[in-house]
Amino acid sequence: MSAFLPDPAFRGVAHGMGNRRSLRWQVMAAVVAINLCAALAAMAVTIVNARRATEVEISSSLAIAERFVDETLERLAGQAGGAASLQQLPLHVSGLRHVRIRIEDAQGRVIDVAPGAGEADDDEDGGEVPEWFAALVRVAPEGRDMPVVEGGQVVGHVRVVGEAADEIAEVWHDSSALALLMLVVNIVVLGALYLVLGRLLAPLQALAGGLDELCEGRFGHRVPVPQVRELALIATRFNALGAALKQARDDNERLNERIITVQDDERRQIAADLHDELGPCLFGLRANLESVHRLSARAEPELAGRIGERTATMAEILDRVQHLNRRLLRKIRPMALGHVPLATVIAGLIADFERHSPGRRLRLSVEGLEERYADSVELTVYRCIQEAVTNALRHGDAEQINVRLRAVGDEAAPEGRALVLSIEDDGIGMAPDAAPGFGLIGMGERLSALGGHWRIGPASPRGTRVEMTVPVRMGTVQDEARAEAT
DSSP: OOTTSOOHHHHHHHHHHHTSOOHHHHHHHHHHHHHHHHHHHHHHHHHHHHHHHHHHHHHHHHHHHHHHHHHHHHHHHHHHOHHHHHHHHHHHSTTOSSEEEEEEETTOOEEEEESOHHHHHHTTTSSOOOHHHHHHHOOOOOEEEEEEEETTEEEEEEEEEEOOHHHHHHHHHHHHHHHHHHHHHHHHHHHHHHHHHHHHHHHHHHHHHHHHHHHTTOTTOOOOOOSSHHHHHHHHHHHHHHHHHHHHHHHHHHHHHHHHHHHHHHHHHHHHHIIIIIHHHHHHHHHHHHHHHHHGGGSOHHHHHHHHHHHHHHHHHHHHHHHHHHHHHHHHOOTTBTTBOHHHHHHHHHHHHHHHSTTOEEEEEEESOOSOOOHHHHHHHHHHHHHHHHHHHHTSOOSEEEEEEEEEEOTTSGGGEEEEEEEEEOSOOOOTTOOOOHHHHHHHHHHHHTTOEEEEEEOSSSSEEEEEEEEOOTTHHHHHHHHHHO
């Protein structure tokens, strides 16, 4: 309800914004996602190229192996015959890569397999290839069947089958090394990006903090201008906005102070007129009325009785007018302000509330007050107590009201001094969605004009608690006294 409390809607938005991810992590997540997509695409391209290269390599190796086996068989057959060449062939073809040579006799019995299992493992550059990678790169098996003929009869067979294991192993080792290198590079890039984004977004964090300061009403806050041109433009505009808001607030405070001063001066003048002009006139009427009443005693009894009735009626009306005049004086401006100590004036106000509210208990506590303060300070304290107690009695249906007024040192106040006022009641309290009335709005404007602040909230265990702080400017009392003297 106070103009100095953060807006609940703003707090809700701020809380929602606090639950969102930061821009830095969103950018980092986007980069990581792009790198993952690029890695998947690179893996797919690598697998497709590896399969194509494996097929080409196997076909070439089969052609070379077939030619080599034919030449070897012809050479061995010329030296030892076909059957003997089958026995000697493994000694000459053990060094071939990407192929496996199976030598069988005429009955299909395996004479030898080249290279052996151990030799094939040695050709794979060490390390085990994952089954999933081998399954992705593996190509359809391809082979050649070459019969060995001696004397017009087939004495055996040499089967040359393409072997892609060592080629797949080479692709795996190259790909894994490249993947490790890319992982290291990506980690370095992400670390650098994290640091760079932190430096780039630091001005935005400062700007967000500055916006919080503006929301709290501290328009004098300024943010540093960064080196980045776009962010520097935002920071410059923000500082200009803060300066404009501060100037507007200062102008409004001066205008409010001027309005309140003019209003108080008018009330003071009206109160003086009521006291100095209307008061003597009412006194004169009463004196003349009493004179008429005394003169009526000399008239005839019947006339005297009629005049006595009229004078009694006029006396009652005059009493009501005088009572109304005193109430107007207290409402417009207490005449005791500026003439008696502030604590005495406040005590009189509390006593007046007790007289007009029987059955209600009001307690007043005063600590460390000076006898006199500036007229605006005394009148503000008086009006705030009057408004808060009236609301507690009229709207809060309070049975007990505690009023505490004390003088303290306040670093936020000029000269480091202030009056702190708290009014607490045990009434029904204020509804959370209740709109502030004109009395509370006027109280807030009066406090704001003096550089003070206030807060209203629930009391414990029930009721309402109002806290106000009124800065005290020393020397104002003497200045006003000299102004009145002149």
